[in-house]
Amino acid sequence: MRRRTVLSAAALAACTSAVHAHGPDSHAGKKAPARKEQKPWGIAGDARAARRSIVVSMGDDMRFRPDRIELRQGETVRFEVRNTGKLLHEFVIGTREELDAHAALMLKFPNMEHDEPYMAHVDPGKTGEIVWNFNRAGTFEFACLIAGHYQAGMVGTIVVLADASPRPAAR
Template identity: 70%
Template sequence: MRFTATTTFLAACCALCIGLTAPDTVQAHGAQPHHAGPVRKEQKDWGIAAEPRAARRTIKVTMGDDMRFHPGNIEVKEGDTVRLSIRNTGKLMHEMVIGTPPVLEEHAALMVKFPDMEHDEPYMAHVPPGKSGEIVWTFNRAGDFRFACLMAGHYQAGMVGDIRVSQRVPSKAR
Protein backbone atom coordinates (compact mmCIF):
# COMPACT_ATOMS: atom_id res chain seq x y z
CA MET A 1 0.00 0.00 0.00
CA ARG A 2 1.29 3.45 -0.88
CA PHE A 3 1.01 6.05 1.87
CA THR A 4 -0.11 9.45 0.70
CA ALA A 5 -0.81 12.59 2.68
CA THR A 6 -4.49 11.61 2.71
CA THR A 7 -3.94 8.09 4.05
CA THR A 8 -1.49 9.40 6.67
CA PHE A 9 -4.04 12.05 7.73
CA LEU A 10 -6.82 9.44 7.92
CA ALA A 11 -4.63 7.10 9.98
CA ALA A 12 -3.82 9.93 12.40
CA CYS A 13 -7.52 10.81 12.71
CA CYS A 14 -8.42 7.18 13.42
CA ALA A 15 -5.72 6.93 16.09
CA LEU A 16 -6.96 10.15 17.70
CA CYS A 17 -10.57 8.94 17.69
CA ILE A 18 -9.58 5.62 19.22
CA GLY A 19 -7.62 7.45 21.90
CA LEU A 20 -10.53 9.76 22.67
CA THR A 21 -13.09 6.98 22.90
CA ALA A 22 -10.96 4.37 24.69
CA PRO A 23 -11.94 3.57 28.28
CA ASP A 24 -9.91 5.06 31.12
CA THR A 25 -6.61 3.32 31.66
CA VAL A 26 -4.18 3.01 34.52
CA GLN A 27 -0.47 2.53 34.12
CA ALA A 28 1.35 -0.56 35.29
CA HIS A 29 4.99 -1.57 35.06
CA GLY A 30 6.90 0.03 32.25
CA ALA A 31 3.93 2.29 31.46
CA GLN A 32 1.98 -0.63 30.04
CA PRO A 33 -1.70 0.43 29.99
CA HIS A 34 -4.40 -1.63 31.67
CA HIS A 35 -8.07 -1.02 31.10
CA ALA A 36 -10.13 -0.11 34.12
CA GLY A 37 -13.34 -2.02 34.56
CA PRO A 38 -15.51 -3.79 37.07
CA VAL A 39 -13.77 -5.13 40.17
CA ARG A 40 -12.78 -8.79 39.76
CA LYS A 41 -13.79 -10.53 42.97
CA GLU A 42 -11.65 -13.63 43.32
CA GLN A 43 -11.10 -15.11 46.77
CA LYS A 44 -7.45 -15.10 47.77
CA ASP A 45 -5.82 -16.44 50.93
CA TRP A 46 -5.58 -12.81 52.14
CA GLY A 47 -9.16 -11.77 51.27
CA ILE A 48 -11.26 -10.57 48.38
CA ALA A 49 -11.67 -7.35 46.38
CA ALA A 50 -14.50 -5.06 47.36
CA GLU A 51 -16.48 -2.23 45.80
CA PRO A 52 -15.32 1.24 46.93
CA ARG A 53 -18.71 2.01 48.50
CA ALA A 54 -18.28 -0.99 50.84
CA ALA A 55 -15.22 0.47 52.61
CA ARG A 56 -15.93 1.41 56.24
CA ARG A 57 -12.39 2.53 57.06
CA THR A 58 -9.60 4.30 55.19
CA ILE A 59 -5.94 3.67 55.97
CA LYS A 60 -3.50 6.17 54.46
CA VAL A 61 -0.18 4.72 53.35
CA THR A 62 2.75 6.61 51.86
CA MET A 63 5.65 5.07 49.99
CA GLY A 64 8.78 6.66 48.71
CA ASP A 65 12.27 6.35 47.39
CA ASP A 66 13.57 5.43 50.87
CA MET A 67 12.08 2.01 49.95
CA ARG A 68 9.70 2.07 52.91
CA PHE A 69 5.97 2.17 53.52
CA HIS A 70 4.54 4.40 56.23
CA PRO A 71 2.97 2.87 58.24
CA GLY A 72 4.85 -0.39 57.88
CA ASN A 73 2.26 -2.37 59.84
CA ILE A 74 -1.50 -2.50 59.38
CA GLU A 75 -3.98 -4.13 61.75
CA VAL A 76 -7.56 -5.00 60.80
CA LYS A 77 -10.25 -7.35 62.01
CA GLU A 78 -11.50 -10.32 60.06
CA GLY A 79 -14.38 -9.18 57.86
CA ASP A 80 -13.25 -5.52 57.66
CA THR A 81 -13.52 -3.84 54.28
CA VAL A 82 -10.76 -1.24 54.06
CA ARG A 83 -9.77 1.43 51.57
CA LEU A 84 -5.97 1.62 51.38
CA SER A 85 -5.26 5.15 50.15
CA ILE A 86 -1.71 5.01 48.80
CA ARG A 87 0.45 8.04 48.00
CA ASN A 88 3.81 7.84 46.20
CA THR A 89 5.99 10.63 47.61
CA GLY A 90 9.03 9.56 45.60
CA LYS A 91 10.41 10.20 42.15
CA LEU A 92 10.30 6.53 41.12
CA MET A 93 7.33 4.34 40.22
CA HIS A 94 6.21 2.29 43.22
CA GLU A 95 3.41 -0.14 43.91
CA MET A 96 1.60 -1.75 46.79
CA VAL A 97 0.74 -5.43 46.40
CA ILE A 98 -1.02 -7.46 49.10
CA GLY A 99 -0.36 -11.18 49.52
CA THR A 100 1.20 -13.99 51.47
CA PRO A 101 5.00 -14.03 51.85
CA PRO A 102 5.46 -16.92 49.35
CA VAL A 103 3.23 -15.26 46.72
CA LEU A 104 5.04 -11.93 47.08
CA GLU A 105 8.49 -13.57 46.95
CA GLU A 106 7.58 -15.47 43.79
CA HIS A 107 6.16 -12.36 42.13
CA ALA A 108 9.21 -10.26 43.18
CA ALA A 109 11.54 -12.82 41.56
CA LEU A 110 9.51 -12.65 38.34
CA MET A 111 9.66 -8.85 38.37
CA VAL A 112 13.46 -8.97 38.46
CA LYS A 113 13.46 -11.22 35.37
CA PHE A 114 10.61 -9.38 33.60
CA PRO A 115 10.51 -5.77 34.91
CA ASP A 116 7.93 -4.68 32.32
CA MET A 117 5.63 -7.62 33.09
CA GLU A 118 2.04 -6.59 32.51
CA HIS A 119 -0.45 -7.30 35.27
CA ASP A 120 -3.32 -5.62 37.03
CA GLU A 121 -5.09 -7.23 39.95
CA PRO A 122 -7.43 -5.67 42.52
CA TYR A 123 -4.93 -6.38 45.32
CA MET A 124 -2.26 -4.17 43.74
CA ALA A 125 -1.91 -0.47 43.03
CA HIS A 126 0.76 0.93 40.70
CA VAL A 127 1.39 4.55 41.64
CA PRO A 128 3.47 6.96 39.55
CA PRO A 129 5.68 9.55 41.31
CA GLY A 130 3.66 12.22 43.12
CA LYS A 131 0.36 10.42 42.49
CA SER A 132 -2.11 8.41 44.57
CA GLY A 133 -3.87 5.10 44.16
CA GLU A 134 -6.08 2.84 46.18
CA ILE A 135 -6.97 -0.72 46.97
CA VAL A 136 -10.37 -1.60 48.42
CA TRP A 137 -10.17 -4.98 50.09
CA THR A 138 -12.20 -7.20 52.40
CA PHE A 139 -9.93 -9.06 54.79
CA ASN A 140 -12.25 -12.03 55.30
CA ARG A 141 -9.63 -14.43 56.61
CA ALA A 142 -7.66 -14.07 59.82
CA GLY A 143 -3.89 -14.36 59.63
CA ASP A 144 -0.61 -12.60 59.01
CA PHE A 145 -0.09 -11.23 55.51
CA ARG A 146 2.23 -8.75 53.84
CA PHE A 147 2.26 -5.90 51.39
CA ALA A 148 5.22 -4.97 49.23
CA CYS A 149 6.52 -2.99 46.29
CA LEU A 150 7.51 -5.57 43.71
CA MET A 151 9.20 -3.22 41.26
CA ALA A 152 12.54 -4.79 40.36
CA GLY A 153 14.91 -4.33 43.30
CA HIS A 154 12.43 -2.59 45.62
CA TYR A 155 11.29 -5.74 47.43
CA GLN A 156 14.91 -6.83 47.73
CA ALA A 157 15.72 -3.42 49.30
CA GLY A 158 13.18 -4.11 52.05
CA MET A 159 10.11 -2.32 50.72
CA VAL A 160 7.64 -4.54 52.60
CA GLY A 161 5.08 -4.22 55.36
CA ASP A 162 2.92 -6.46 57.51
CA ILE A 163 -0.83 -6.90 57.77
CA ARG A 164 -2.29 -8.62 60.81
CA VAL A 165 -5.91 -9.68 60.44
CA SER A 166 -7.21 -10.60 63.88
CA GLN A 167 -10.00 -13.09 64.22
CA ARG A 168 -13.35 -11.45 64.82
CA VAL A 169 -14.85 -12.68 68.08
CA PRO A 170 -18.58 -13.25 67.66
CA SER A 171 -20.72 -11.24 70.05
CA LYS A 172 -22.53 -13.36 72.64
CA ALA A 173 -26.25 -13.80 72.15
CA ARG A 174 -28.37 -12.38 74.97
Protein backbone atom coordinates in the same frame (compact mmCIF):
# COMPACT_ATOMS: atom_id res chain seq x y z
CA MET B 1 18.25 -29.05 29.65
CA ARG B 2 14.98 -29.60 27.79
CA ARG B 3 13.25 -30.54 31.08
CA ARG B 4 14.42 -27.28 32.71
CA THR B 5 13.17 -25.27 29.71
CA VAL B 6 9.80 -26.99 29.82
CA LEU B 7 9.53 -26.45 33.59
CA SER B 8 10.54 -22.79 33.24
CA ALA B 9 7.97 -22.28 30.50
CA ALA B 10 5.30 -24.01 32.60
CA ALA B 11 6.15 -21.90 35.65
CA LEU B 12 6.03 -18.73 33.60
CA ALA B 13 2.71 -19.72 32.05
CA ALA B 14 1.25 -20.48 35.48
CA CYS B 15 2.43 -17.17 36.88
CA THR B 16 1.39 -15.10 33.90
CA SER B 17 -2.07 -16.64 33.90
CA ALA B 18 -2.64 -14.64 37.09
CA VAL B 19 -0.95 -11.56 35.64
CA HIS B 20 -2.93 -9.44 33.23
CA ALA B 21 -1.64 -6.86 30.79
CA HIS B 22 -2.85 -3.34 31.31
CA GLY B 23 -2.69 0.01 29.63
CA PRO B 24 -1.02 3.20 30.80
CA ASP B 25 -4.13 4.33 32.70
CA SER B 26 -3.79 1.58 35.28
CA HIS B 27 -0.52 3.12 36.45
CA ALA B 28 -2.47 6.28 37.19
CA GLY B 29 -4.71 4.36 39.57
CA LYS B 30 -7.65 3.94 37.18
CA LYS B 31 -8.94 0.40 37.33
CA ALA B 32 -11.59 -1.64 35.67
CA PRO B 33 -14.17 -3.16 38.03
CA ALA B 34 -12.41 -5.63 40.31
CA ARG B 35 -12.83 -9.33 39.71
CA LYS B 36 -14.13 -11.01 42.85
CA GLU B 37 -11.65 -13.86 43.25
CA GLN B 38 -11.05 -15.27 46.73
CA LYS B 39 -7.41 -15.13 47.77
CA PRO B 40 -5.83 -16.41 50.98
CA TRP B 41 -5.69 -12.77 52.19
CA GLY B 42 -9.28 -11.84 51.21
CA ILE B 43 -11.32 -10.69 48.26
CA ALA B 44 -11.82 -7.47 46.31
CA GLY B 45 -14.12 -5.21 48.30
CA ASP B 46 -17.06 -3.03 47.41
CA ALA B 47 -16.17 0.65 47.90
CA ARG B 48 -19.61 1.30 49.45
CA ALA B 49 -18.81 -1.26 52.18
CA ALA B 50 -15.52 0.40 53.19
CA ARG B 51 -15.96 1.96 56.62
CA ARG B 52 -12.29 2.76 57.02
CA SER B 53 -9.66 4.45 54.87
CA ILE B 54 -5.98 3.96 55.49
CA VAL B 55 -3.43 6.27 53.90
CA VAL B 56 -0.17 4.52 53.06
CA SER B 57 2.73 6.54 51.71
CA MET B 58 5.64 5.03 49.83
CA GLY B 59 8.84 6.75 48.89
CA ASP B 60 12.20 6.41 47.27
CA ASP B 61 13.75 5.41 50.62
CA MET B 62 12.08 2.04 49.82
CA ARG B 63 9.78 2.23 52.85
CA PHE B 64 6.04 2.28 53.48
CA ARG B 65 4.45 4.45 56.14
CA PRO B 66 2.84 2.89 58.06
CA ASP B 67 4.60 -0.43 57.59
CA ARG B 68 2.28 -2.37 59.94
CA ILE B 69 -1.51 -2.36 59.77
CA GLU B 70 -3.90 -4.17 62.10
CA LEU B 71 -7.44 -5.01 60.98
CA ARG B 72 -10.38 -7.18 62.00
CA GLN B 73 -11.55 -10.17 59.99
CA GLY B 74 -14.45 -9.16 57.76
CA GLU B 75 -13.33 -5.52 57.53
CA THR B 76 -13.46 -3.81 54.14
CA VAL B 77 -10.74 -1.17 53.84
CA ARG B 78 -9.99 1.53 51.30
CA PHE B 79 -6.23 1.98 50.97
CA GLU B 80 -5.20 5.38 49.65
CA VAL B 81 -1.67 4.72 48.42
CA ARG B 82 0.44 7.86 47.95
CA ASN B 83 3.71 7.84 46.06
CA THR B 84 5.82 10.58 47.63
CA GLY B 85 8.90 9.68 45.58
CA LYS B 86 10.23 10.30 42.09
CA LEU B 87 10.14 6.62 41.05
CA LEU B 88 7.21 4.39 40.14
CA HIS B 89 6.13 2.31 43.15
CA GLU B 90 3.40 -0.22 43.76
CA PHE B 91 1.38 -1.56 46.66
CA VAL B 92 0.66 -5.29 46.35
CA ILE B 93 -1.12 -7.32 49.05
CA GLY B 94 -0.41 -11.04 49.44
CA THR B 95 1.17 -13.82 51.38
CA ARG B 96 4.93 -13.90 51.81
CA GLU B 97 5.11 -16.88 49.40
CA GLU B 98 3.02 -15.13 46.72
CA LEU B 99 5.05 -11.92 47.01
CA ASP B 100 8.38 -13.81 46.93
CA ALA B 101 7.34 -15.63 43.74
CA HIS B 102 6.02 -12.48 42.07
CA ALA B 103 9.11 -10.47 43.06
CA ALA B 104 11.36 -13.16 41.52
CA LEU B 105 9.39 -12.92 38.28
CA MET B 106 9.68 -9.13 38.31
CA LEU B 107 13.47 -9.44 38.55
CA LYS B 108 13.49 -11.72 35.49
CA PHE B 109 10.89 -9.68 33.58
CA PRO B 110 11.13 -6.10 34.92
CA ASN B 111 8.78 -4.72 32.25
CA MET B 112 6.07 -7.29 33.00
CA GLU B 113 2.73 -5.54 33.21
CA HIS B 114 0.04 -6.73 35.58
CA ASP B 115 -3.14 -5.47 37.16
CA GLU B 116 -5.12 -7.19 39.90
CA PRO B 117 -7.56 -5.77 42.45
CA TYR B 118 -5.00 -6.30 45.24
CA MET B 119 -2.34 -4.12 43.58
CA ALA B 120 -1.95 -0.44 42.83
CA HIS B 121 0.77 0.97 40.57
CA VAL B 122 1.32 4.59 41.50
CA ASP B 123 3.26 7.11 39.45
CA PRO B 124 5.45 9.66 41.29
CA GLY B 125 3.39 12.30 43.08
CA LYS B 126 0.13 10.41 42.47
CA THR B 127 -2.32 8.46 44.63
CA GLY B 128 -3.76 5.02 43.89
CA GLU B 129 -6.53 3.09 45.60
CA ILE B 130 -7.35 -0.48 46.58
CA VAL B 131 -10.58 -1.57 48.26
CA TRP B 132 -10.15 -4.96 49.89
CA ASN B 133 -12.24 -7.17 52.16
CA PHE B 134 -10.11 -9.07 54.66
CA ASN B 135 -12.44 -12.03 55.16
CA ARG B 136 -9.68 -14.32 56.44
CA ALA B 137 -7.68 -13.93 59.63
CA GLY B 138 -3.91 -14.16 59.51
CA THR B 139 -0.70 -12.27 58.91
CA PHE B 140 -0.19 -11.01 55.37
CA GLU B 141 2.16 -8.59 53.69
CA PHE B 142 2.16 -5.71 51.27
CA ALA B 143 5.13 -4.84 49.12
CA CYS B 144 6.46 -2.94 46.15
CA LEU B 145 7.46 -5.56 43.61
CA ILE B 146 9.19 -3.22 41.16
CA ALA B 147 12.53 -4.91 40.43
CA GLY B 148 14.91 -4.21 43.30
CA HIS B 149 12.40 -2.46 45.58
CA TYR B 150 11.21 -5.61 47.35
CA GLN B 151 14.81 -6.76 47.73
CA ALA B 152 15.64 -3.37 49.31
CA GLY B 153 13.05 -4.02 52.03
CA MET B 154 9.98 -2.26 50.65
CA VAL B 155 7.59 -4.50 52.59
CA GLY B 156 4.92 -4.05 55.26
CA THR B 157 2.72 -6.30 57.40
CA ILE B 158 -1.06 -6.61 57.69
CA VAL B 159 -2.36 -8.47 60.74
CA VAL B 160 -6.00 -9.52 60.43
CA LEU B 161 -7.40 -10.45 63.82
CA ALA B 162 -10.02 -13.19 63.96
CA ASP B 163 -13.61 -11.98 64.24
CA ALA B 164 -14.29 -11.84 67.98
CA SER B 165 -18.07 -11.63 67.75
CA PRO B 166 -19.79 -14.33 69.82
CA ARG B 167 -20.88 -17.45 67.95
CA PRO B 168 -24.25 -19.09 68.56
CA ALA B 169 -23.95 -22.11 70.83
CA ALA B 170 -24.04 -25.47 69.05
CA ARG B 171 -27.20 -27.49 69.69
